[in-house]
Amino acid sequence: MPELRWTLLILGVLFIGGLAWWERRKPRHAPGAPAGGESHSARAAREPALTLPEIRVRDPAPPRQLPVVEIRDEQSSAESLLRLVPVLEPAEPLAGEASDAGEPVPEGPAAAPAVGAEPIVEWPPDEARRIIALRLVAPAPERFAGHAVRQALWAEGFVLGKFSIFHKPDEERRAVLSAASLTMPGTFDLQTIDSQRYGGLSLFAVLPGPKLPPQAFDELLATARALNERLQGALQDEQGGPLTPTRIASLRDSLSTETG
Numbered sequence: 540m541p542e543l544r545w546t547l548l549i550l551g552v553l554f555i556g557g558l559a560w561w562e563r564r565k566p567r568h569a570p571g572a573p574a575g576g577e578s579h580s581a582r583a584a585r586e587p588a589l590t591l592p593e594i595r596v597r598d599p600a601p602p603r604q605l606p607v608v609e610i611r612d613e614q615s616s617a618e619s620l621l622r623l624v625p626v627l628e629p630a631e632p633l634a635g636e637a638s639d640a641g642e643p644v645p646e647g648p649a650a651a652p653a654v655g656a657e658p659i660v661e662w663p664p665d666e667a668r669r670i671i672a673l674r675l676v677a678p679a680p681e682r683f684a685g686h687a688v689r690q691a692l693w694a695e696g697f698v699l700g701k702f703s704i705f706h707k708p709d710e711e712r713r714a715v716l717s718a719a720s721l722t723m724p725g726t727f728d729l730q731t732i733d734s735q736r737y738g739g740l741s742l743f744a745v746l747p748g749p750k751l752p753p754q755a756f757d758e759l760l761a762t763a764r765a766l767n768e769r770l771q772g773a774l775q776d777e778q779g780g781p782l783t784p785t786r787i788a789s790l791r792d793s794l795s796t797e798t799g
Contacts, residue, residue: 658708660701660717662745669746671756671790672777673763674721675770676739683770685735689727691769692718695762699727707762713749716759718742739772752794760787 662668677683697705697718703726706714719725721739742763744755767774774782776790 656712657700658698658706658714659712660706660714663747667747669752670743670777671746671752671759671794672741672743673759673782674739674741674775674777674779675763675767675772676721676775676779677737677770677772682736682738683740683772685731685737686733687770688737688740689729689732691766694769695765699729703727709749711749715749715755716742716744716762740766742766743777753791756791756794 692705695707697707697716700706700714704720705718705727707716707718709715719741720727720737721741722735722737725741742759744750744759746752746755748755750758763774776782776786780786
């Protein structure tokens, strides 16, 4: 019996000593460290990390203000020139009544005479342009019959062309003179001209042009007088004043001074 007790005692001491030795061999962990002997930093270093790029949201940019570009075509150029010509009242339809000369109003659109190609209209830009103009007006309260206006203009060599107004060409088909209506909007339409009445015509030359200014004025004056013989109206200057010999000389002298 005493030998058995000593044997059990020795085994117990060895068992307790082995446990103590085993506990000393185990690694110590910091408080809060995960069990298993691996720290957070070690695990993070071992495992690959996915890093997303930083996304910044910018404030929306204000809409760009596009520059305003003024586009000027031939029609707008004609309108700007015709604005220099005084207009009267809208055209009045003849409604099938007889003309002042007692002639019946032609029916249907007028057929233009065979005068060749359309006149060439090459006006200088606005800043370099001068207009000399005369007015042929119907005696109040009368108006010119449309077909009479058409026939008179054709007889003096005018052709309906660019900008829907009449032009008188030279031998090279260049427009020397032009004729617009004093009735709004200043243009003509061969489809309807015979059924209208017009308060008058604005006859003008755009300078510089195919002819020198004094020559252009002389042709303008001669043409205006010829048209007046046909239409039996009254000639005026560009402001609507009487076209007296003194006024004619003043206009001619102003052009001669410029060319001199």
